[in-house]
Amino acid sequence: MSDKCDLCLLGLIILSSLLTGSSGEDHVFISSGVNVSLSCNKALSDCKSTTWIYSNTFRNSAGVELITLGIKNKNTDRHERLSLESDCSLNIKNVTEEDYGSYTCQQYVNYRQYHQTGTDTHVFLHVLHVSPSSSSSSSSSSSSSSSQTEISPGRSVTLSCQLYSYTVVSCDNWFSSEGFELLWVNQTGVDLKTDSRYQILYLSSDHCMITLTTTLLNEDNNREWRCQLTHRDQLQTSVTYTVKYSGEKTVLEEPHNVSNTGVYQYH
Structure with a gap:
């Protein structure tokens, strides 16, 4: 147990030097x-x-x-x-x-x-990526921004949003020490954790991932859900997923990258 704690502490020291290095x-x-x-x-x-x-x-x-x-x-x-x-x-x-x-x-x-x-x-x-999956789905793919899944009202869908990141410590330690947060919001920016029809699960430890699971309703056609990454409450980047019905496939639209806040430098 002591060795594990020492390794975690070493990882935090290395990460801190990366984020605050003089160069x-x-x-x-x-x-x-x-x-x-x-x-x-x-x-x-x-x-x-x-x-x-x-x-x-x-x-x-x-x-x-x-x-x-x-x-x-x-x-x-x-x-x-x-x-x-x-x-x-x-x-x-x-x-x-x-x-x-x-x-x-x-x-x-x-x-x-x-x-x-x-x-x-x-x-x-660091790359933010969303991949969908749907129960009773006849086809699915999770390649980059062209992820598609056939869905329709009444089906359950799960959207997995992961930050692929270059870190030496667990996501828990990195996020808590540096003030990062992943969350799912609706079209108006309201956190979906506040709505009981959505199950939001944060998968911590080694993976920076948050999932959204819900059963689709008729009125979900053309609805947008957005996974976003914030750093000390400042938006860094986000990915928008739009639901489409009428025999169409749902398409993970071209992600909206927040370029003006997605880059920063540590000194």
Whole structure:
């Protein structure tokens, strides 16, 4: 028990150093299905010396080079969705939940001799994703923003909203220490926990996930439910799910990314 507590405490210390480090790191919160641009502190006149490295686990210290000296690595499974801006920012199109992780931008005067200019720029990408499931459903899918499930009045539907996040501690510890919260709201922004027809379940521990379960009514056609992430009561990003009937499939519409509050930097 003591070893487990020590490990948890160590994780919190490491996380605190990440969030408050003197060099400064960007934490970008975004919804799946949209595009994102990750900034690099450009120190040279062009981006031919820029390398972007990706990692999604603290155990993989080497990471994967997505961009090497301004050129995309075509051996990665998502190279077609990547591009480099003139300011050396890394663009990722149609973000998926698998894109979450740590991105490091490095610039070199002489790459072969590892003569680096400036300091590393670290960007931690956190992705909010919703996937639906329905009882007695004839088909379902949960791929990015095109998630679909055939539903109709009288069926029970469960929407799972998860924040795919790069952390070294449990979601409980991270959320409670940093003031994050996941919640489901209706079209007017009212927390659905206050409505008895919805069962809201927060799955804590290692996964930052909240589910919404309800039995669909006739009047739910075209109704919107929104999963949103807040940080100290400030909206970071959200995903809207719209119910559609009349023989149509429900479609997880293009997520609404709150770009003006979805990025912040710790110093």
